[in-house]
Amino acid sequence: MKYKTKQRAALLDYLETRRGEHITVADIRAHFEALGRPIGTTTLYRQTDELVREGLLRKYIVDENSAACFEFTGEQPTKETLVHCKCEGCGKLLHIRCGQFEEMRRHISADHDFAVDARRTVLYGLCSDCR
Numbered sequence: 001m002k003y004k005t006k007q008r009a010a011l012l013d014y015l016e017t018r019r020g021e022h023i024t025v026a027d028i029r030a031h032f033e034a035l036g037r038p039i040g041t042t043t044l045y046r047q048t049d050e051l052v053r054e055g056l057l058r059k060y061i062v063d064e065n066s067a068a069c070f071e072f073t074g075e076q077p078t079k080e081t082l083v084h085c086k087c088e089g090c091g092k093l094l095h096i097r098c099g100q101f102e103e104m105r106r107h108i109s110a111d112h113d114f115a116v117d118a119r120r121t122v123l124y125g126l127c128s129d130c131r
């Protein structure tokens with residue numbers, strides 16, 4: 001059941017400002033703490049799970065060592081693909097918008113009859129700090 005609470009409204013307002021970006025529950029929590037309006041971690045997980053079920057938020061789980069990321073899409077989900085890149089040096093997770101990756105997904109689908117799930121695709125390498 002969807003409750004229309006002040007916390008939910010504040011969360012949706014914040015997520016709207018971050019549309020198309022990948023953020024974690026820790027990022028959301030830090031934002032509200034900085035405003036002096038903390039929201040409990042359990043509440044945030046419950047709310048983000050509900051928003052995922054409603055289709056307003058996409059959830060990305062890159063690997064077992066990284067926190068789940070969320071992308072707010074609202075009522076009109078974006079068709080753009082984010083590429084997940086994980087640094088093997090420091091463990092940093094980068095989210096990069098890249099049209100070339102979308103072209104590669106289409107190529108693999110059309111020419112190799114395989115549908116790549118970008119939500120679970122991770123490219124491993126070294127970030128600029130670790131190179």
